[in-house]
Amino acid sequence: MFILPEEVTLIEVGPRDGLQNESKHVQEKDKIAFIHALQEAGITEMELTSFVSPKWVPQMADAAHIVKKTKKVGKQIVLAPNEKGANLALEAGARSIAVFVGVSNSFNKNNINRTTDESIEALKPVILKLKEQGIYVRACISTAFYCPFEGKINPDSVVELCLRFIEMGIDELSVADTVGRANPRESFELFKKLIDELPNVLLTAHFHDTRKMALANIFAAMQAGIDRFDSSAGGLGGCPFSPGATGNVATEDVAHMMDSLNIHTGISVKKVCEAVAVIAPHVSHPIDTGMYRLFLNAQL
Incomplete structure (x- = not known):
């Protein structure tokens, strides 16, 4: 018998995350x-942008303008990888900030030229300062299942x-299958372990759809007790520091699956597809998710 959240x-x-690796400049x-x-x-929780070096991620150079000009609806999260980014985010008015570290040393070295331990130690004073100011802090755990350089990750790590x-x-x-290699058994086992060993912690699952396993992995994570999932409209995304990783699981496809299971999200699949239609002309590749295809064919 399936155990599913309401x-x-x-x-x-x-x-x-969807636009950071986009090769075509999006205005x-x-x-x-x-x-x-x-x-x-x-949608009431959203990652808006990143306060990162425009030299490395030019797509996010307009981060401050994005924060200032978007309507304040729900929880608006911005990524800040270090103290400089966090300070810029605060100056722009951000009240929810995400930081990130990969479980894999190799991933961290390729990403920010630091080991996992070095990354954590560098972030510690930043996080403590943010919490002193009452800022919501979301920690993104990259390469929680597999690393593109080291392979399978030990769940204990x-x-x-x-x-x-x-x-x-x-x-x-937010615990991520950055490479998109996890299978449903691994999804269930890791999230069950995290729930058992980290009670009373707000956990979110983040799946990439590299091998078209993301929806199955989300279903397995729900069986383990997870009821929060990152997703990207149009399946946009891909990590610039993770060779071979493709887009995130598509919001419209996840929302449709939840609708079909009578699980409430408060999200309109059709309106998500309308949002995808807004951004589709400005990205460098065709968007071809299941529900968006039906929307374009007037079957949704």
Whole structure:
């Protein structure tokens, strides 16, 4: 017998994680139109942008403008990888900030030229300062299942890294299958372990759809007790520091699956597809998710 939640929260990551690796420059006005269309679809938690070096992620150079110009609806999260990014985010008016560290040392070295331990130690004073100011802090745990350089990750290492963040007082952990290699058994086992060993912690699952396993992995995570999932409208995304990783699981497809299971999300699948139609002309590749295809064919 399936054990499923009555309600699920989808955290939209398209404007940030979805566009960060986009090779075609997306103009600020088009990003804002995309964000507002997603809000109209009923999305109340969203990653808007990143305060990162425009040298490394030029797509996010307009981060401050995005924060200032978007309508304030629900929880608006921005990524800040270090103290400089956090300070810029605060100056722009951000009240919810995400930080990230990979479980894998190799991933961290390729991403920010630091080991996992070095990354955590560098973030500790940043997180403590943010919490002193009453800022909501979301910690993104990359490569929780597989690393593109090291292969399979030990689940105990994931728990250990999560515990270090919890000790700093973070509000949420987003645990990611960055490479998109996890299978449903691994999804269930890791999230069951995290729930058992980290009680009373807000946990979110983040799946990439590299091998078309994301929806199955989400279903397995729900069986383990997870009711929060990152997703990206149009399946946009891909990690610039993870070779071979493709887009995130599509918001419209996840929302449709939840609808079909009678699980409440508060999100309109049709309006998410309308938001995808807003951004589709401005990205470098065709968008071909299941529900968006039906929308374009007037079958939704």
